[in-house]
Amino acid sequence: MREDVSKKWIDYFTVAGLVIFVVLGIVYLNLETISRIHIDFSMDSALPWIEIPWLAGLNFDWFNAMDPVSRMIFGFLMLMLGGSLVGGLWMVAIRKRAIARK
Numbered sequence: 857m858r859e860d861v862s863k864k865w866i867d868y869f870t871v872a873g874l875v876i877f878v879v880l881g882i883v884y885l886n887l888e889t890i891s892r893i894h895i896d897f898s899m900d901s902a903l904p905w906i907e908i909p910w911l912a913g914l915n916f917d918w919f920n921a922m923d924p925v926s927r928m929i930f931g932f933l934m935l936m937l938g939g940s941l942v943g944g945l946w947m948v949a950i951r952k953r954a955i956a957r958k
Contacts, residue, residue, distance in 0.1 A: 883928075891924040 883890065922930065 890928065
C-alpha cells in the first residue's frame with residue numbers, strides 16, 4: 857500500500873515538472889513578444905475604491921526602471937519565494953494536524 861502511494865506522488869511530480877517545462881519553453885519561444893509588454897506599477901493606476909494607507913507610500917520606480925527580462929526574472933523569483941512560503945506553511949499546518957490526531 858505504501859509503495860502505491862509513493863508511486864502516485866512520483867507520477868504527480870513528473871506531470872507537474874513536465875507542465876513547468878512546457879510553460880517555460882513557451883515563455884522562451886515567445887520571449888520577444890513578452891518583452892514588448894510594458895508593466896507599469898504606478899499608484900496612479902490603482903483602483904480608486906481600494907484605499908490602503910500603507911500602500912499609498914510605496915514607490916515602484918525601481919521596478920519600472922528594470923528592463924523586461926529582469927522584470928520577468930524578478931517576478932519568477934518572487935513567485936517561487938511566495939510558493940515556497942505557502943507550501944512550507946501548508947506542510948507545517950498538516951504536520952500539526954497529524955500530531956494533534958495522535
